[in-house]
Amino acid sequence: MEANHVRNIMNPDIVSGSEIILRCLLLEGVECVFGYPGGAVLYIYDAMVDHPEFQHLLTRHEQGAIHAADGYARASGKTGVCMATSGPGATNLITGIATAYADSVPLVIFTGNVSTDMIGTDAFQEADIVGMTMPVVKNSYFVDNIDDLAPTIREAFHLAGTGRKGPVLIDIPKDILAAKTKFLHPETVNVEGYVPYPEVNLAQVNKLYQAIIKSKCPVIIAGGGVVSSDAHGALLHFIEQLNIPVTTTLMGLGCVPDNHPLFLGMPGMHGTVAANRAIHEADLLIAIGARFDDRVTLNIKKFAPNAEIAHIDIDAAEIGKNIHTHYPIRGDVSDVLNVFNNHVGDESTPNRKPIKTWHQYLDSLKEMYPLKYRQNGHDLKPQYVMELIRDTTDENTIVTTDVGQHQMWAAQFGPFKKNRSFITSGGLGTMGFGLPSALGAQIACPEKMVVSINGDGGIQMCAQELAVCAIHNLPVKIVVINNQVLGMIYQWQNLLYKERYSSIDLQGKPDFVKLAEAHGVKGLRAKTKEEADTCWREALKTDRPVLIEFVVPKEELVYPMIPQGQSVKEVMLGGDSCEK
Numbered sequence: 001m002e003a004n005h006v007r008n009i010m011n012p013d014i015v016s017g018s019e020i021i022l023r024c025l026l027l028e029g030v031e032c033v034f035g036y037p038g039g040a041v042l043y044i045y046d047a048m049v050d051h052p053e054f055q056h057l058l059t060r061h062e063q064g065a066i067h068a069a070d071g072y073a074r075a076s077g078k079t080g081v082c083m084a085t086s087g088p089g090a091t092n093l094i095t096g097i098a099t100a101y102a103d104s105v106p107l108v109i110f111t112g113n114v115s116t117d118m119i120g121t122d123a124f125q126e127a128d129i130v131g132m133t134m135p136v137v138k139n140s141y142f143v144d145n146i147d148d149l150a151p152t153i154r155e156a157f158h159l160a161g162t163g164r165k166g167p168v169l170i171d172i173p174k175d176i177l178a179a180k181t182k183f184l185h186p187e188t189v190n191v192e193g194y195v196p197y198p199e200v201n202l203a204q205v206n207k208l209y210q211a212i213i214k215s216k217c218p219v220i221i222a223g224g225g226v227v228s229s230d231a232h233g234a235l236l237h238f239i240e241q242l243n244i245p246v247t248t249t250l251m252g253l254g255c256v257p258d259n260h261p262l263f264l265g266m267p268g269m270h271g272t273v274a275a276n277r278a279i280h281e282a283d284l285l286i287a288i289g290a291r292f293d294d295r296v297t298l299n300i301k302k303f304a305p306n307a308e309i310a311h312i313d314i315d316a317a318e319i320g321k322n323i324h325t326h327y328p329i330r331g332d333v334s335d336v337l338n339v340f341n342n343h344v345g346d347e348s349t350p351n352r353k354p355i356k357t358w359h360q361y362l363d364s365l366k367e368m369y370p371l372k373y374r375q376n377g378h379d380l381k382p383q384y385v386m387e388l389i390r391d392t393t394d395e396n397t398i399v400t401t402d403v404g405q406h407q408m409w410a411a412q413f414g415p416f417k418k419n420r421s422f423i424t425s426g427g428l429g430t431m432g433f434g435l436p437s438a439l440g441a442q443i444a445c446p447e448k449m450v451v452s453i454n455g456d457g458g459i460q461m462c463a464q465e466l467a468v469c470a471i472h473n474l475p476v477k478i479v480v481i482n483n484q485v486l487g488m489i490y491q492w493q494n495l496l497y498k499e500r501y502s503s504i505d506l507q508g509k510p511d512f513v514k515l516a517e518a519h520g521v522k523g524l525r526a527k528t529k530e531e532a533d534t535c536w537r538e539a540l541k542t543d544r545p546v547l548i549e550f551v552v553p554k555e556e557l558v559y560p561m562i563p564q565g566q567s568v569k570e571v572m573l574g575g576d577s578c579e580k
Contacts, residue, residue, distance in 0.1 A: 012184055017146050017177040018047040021110065022054055024153040027185055030081050032057055032072065032443055034065040038085020040112030040125065043177040057443065057472070060464035062089050064436040066096030067462070070105050071437030074423045075398055076444035077230060079106040079161045086113045087125030090171075091132065095430060097167050098136040102427025103251060104228055106165040108156050115175040116144050130171050138166035146179040151186050158189045163196030163332075164315040165228055197314075200331040200339045208286070208310050208327040209344050215284035216354035217306075218244045221267060221296070224251030224426065225289020225313060225333050232256070232419040234337035235288065241341065243355055245362055247275040249290050251426040254416040264362060265371070268296040270408040270558050273369035273571065278362055279304050280568040286310040289333040292322040293427070294564075302567035312336050369573070371412050373556075378528045382406060382481050382552045386413035388536055389451060389479070397449045398423065398441050402434030402458030405487035406479075408558045410453045432461030435478060439465060442474045449477065456482040456506055463515060469545035470520030477539050478521070478547040480512050483554040491557045495572070516547035527551045 009023045021044055025033065032055040037045045048054050059065040062084045069080030084093050090111040100107050114123040130140045139159050141152050149172070156168040212218055226235050226248075232255040239246050239262050246256055247267045256263050265272030267279055279285060285307040290296070292311075297303040300322065310327035311319045319328045329336055373383040386409050389399070399414055400423040401407040407424055416422050423441055425433040438452035459480050469476055483490075484507035493501050513523035522542060526532040532550055539546040559574030 010185060012182050014180050015183050016043065016047065016180050017149050017172065018043040020146075020149050020181075020183055021153065021172075021177075022047050022051050023183060024150055024185065025081065026051070026054065028153075028157050029078070031055060031078075033081045033083055034059055034068040034072070034440065035083030036062045036065055036085070036089060038089045038112065038125070040086035040089075040114065040174045041083060041110070041177070043174065044083065044110075044112070057439075057468065059436065059439075060467055061462070062092035063096055063432065064439075064462055064465045064468070066093045066107070066109065067099070067430075067433050067436035068440035068443075068465075069107055070096060070100050070433075071400060071423055071440030072444045073100075073105050073107060073440070074437070075420055075441035077420065078444070079108055079157055080440065081108050081110070083110040084112075085125070086111065086129075086174075087127045089125075090127055090129040094133060094136070095428075097133055097169065099425050099428045099430045099433060100167040101136040101138070103224060103425065104165050105167065106160040107167040108153075108160050109167060109169045111169065111171045112177065113171050113173045116173045117175070119173065130169065133169050136167070137169050138164075140169045141171065143170060143172045143176055146176050146181045149176065150184060151189075154186045154189045155191060159191065159194070163194070197332050197335065198330055200336050201329060202339070202343070204327060204329045205336070205339055205343070208329065209340065211284055211308060211310070211327060212242055212244070212286075217282045217358045218284040218286065219264070219278045219282040220244050220246040220286045220288060221249060221279070221290045222246055222252045222255055222288050223249040223290025226252055226255040227289075227419055229289065229314070229332050229334040230419060231289070231332075231334035231337055234334055234341060236260075237341050238337050241344070243359075244286070245278060245359065247271070247278065249293065249296055249426070250411055250424065252290065253411060253414070254421040255419050257417040258415070259417065264366065266411055268293075269298065269562050269564070270412065270560060271296075272366075272371060273560060273573075274362055274365040276560075276562070276568045276571065277365055279307075282307045284308050284310065286312070288312045288337070289314075291318045294322075297322065298562055299565050299567045369560075378530065380526060380528055380532055380550060380552050381556055382409050382483070382550070383413055383556075384529060385479065385481065385532060385550045385552070386410055388532060389453075390415040392536065392540060393449060393451065395421070397421065397451060398445060400424065400434050400438040400441055400450065400452045402454040403429045403431045404455040404458060405483075405491060405558050406453055406455045406481040409481075412558075431458040434458055435462045435476075436465045438476045438478070439468055439474055442476050449475075451477045451479060453479045453481065455487055456480055456484065456512070457486045459512070460510070463519075466516060466519035466521050466545075466547070473544055475543055476545050478516070478545065480547060480549045481552055482512065482549050483552050483556070484508075485554045487554070488558075490554060491561075494557065495561070496563060512547060512549040522546045523549070525549045525551065
């Protein structure tokens, strides 16, 4: 933003609440707001006319707006912003707010509401969005005094983007948006009792370091906290300095290059044998920015039975919540890892014989149990599609996914060598997230290729956002893995419910190529390996959005798989279907 313009919008003019919002957003460095207008926020949209430098992206659904803001935040590391009107506009955001909350994504959400004199009267399109969202936000504000508006926005951005990041909601009555006052932008913000970055406890760091030195079989679980704090460089130095093998959760993918010799893959329900065995047999398990989610731990009573547990996390509430912790260290993982890297003793572990033996054992597991599948002639398998994407894109590619089997295949076979290269709904598992999050990622990173991987179920929950791709020429490559069923439900009913299939059939409709073309997006279809190669390479050469439908057999399942509530010993490898 030009210096003169900054001075202009900083002037203490008498302005409306709507003008205050736009000025505050510009001063926060917000590049794009994702939203959908309605009666309660029309004053804000009217004020946008006087700010041609203010970028707003009109999605086709409020849920698309918040998922796009979410994708923007994850791809850029900045705080995403979205906006909706009162009533149904606000309530349509709730799933996206919960999605961001579960994955600790920084968002500031603006909702309009009915005038203050109408609050509590069940007025047209009135909804208590503050009360509804309270369990799934870092904080909520109801602004009923225009003089509180600028300080509230400043505070909201501070809360959303610091500490354990997350969504913050600001609900503003219509009359406050129209009211006028002097614009005074707070230079600083101080939230009483809020300590986003606690000082790292050196005594605990030293205790854990000594445990690492004594350990014969250490392993690390790195999670989304490493990605969120941009601690990937510090983590890489840490594992290489101490020669500790590492697994990454679904949310942590990309924080360690997938071709690094110390990388074991993803643990948990659909994790690699090497990653799960390493955790099961470790004598020291170090969780860094990971919260011991049930899809990783599965049967908690049988999880890491031989290990002492260390947990490094910004949120004290997570430490010891699910798993008893022997070495708790609260702090931003980047700060903690930098303390380790700068202050550990001269002793080092790489040449210790027990560590060498441990590495040799884990390397043998990687060799014995690689991720693989059976390729039958020319039949198109979803894993082949993931390999095709991996082998034809560079390390700067961003992959977003929807939720289901394709999400797990993408996680297993995808190209993740850089931080913030994989965007998915992990904690909440939100179908409909894949495409709109890709739009946000593409706006955040226009110089990068963005690939949106979807199932034929999930894409139908957000297909209207194809229009946004076309209108703004966002060159997202939209992959639809079409097995004509709700794939993950099919898999569970096949394996765990004795093949009693119920309400999963999606075959026949819609025609995804025609659907894409109806929205102005180029559509392609592949049913064989050869067609897949041809269509994908055509998509890569196209400088506008393309949807590629890959038709695959519904019988293909995601392996390995450990059923919920089971342990590593109950892993299902898939028999012949897991042989390539």
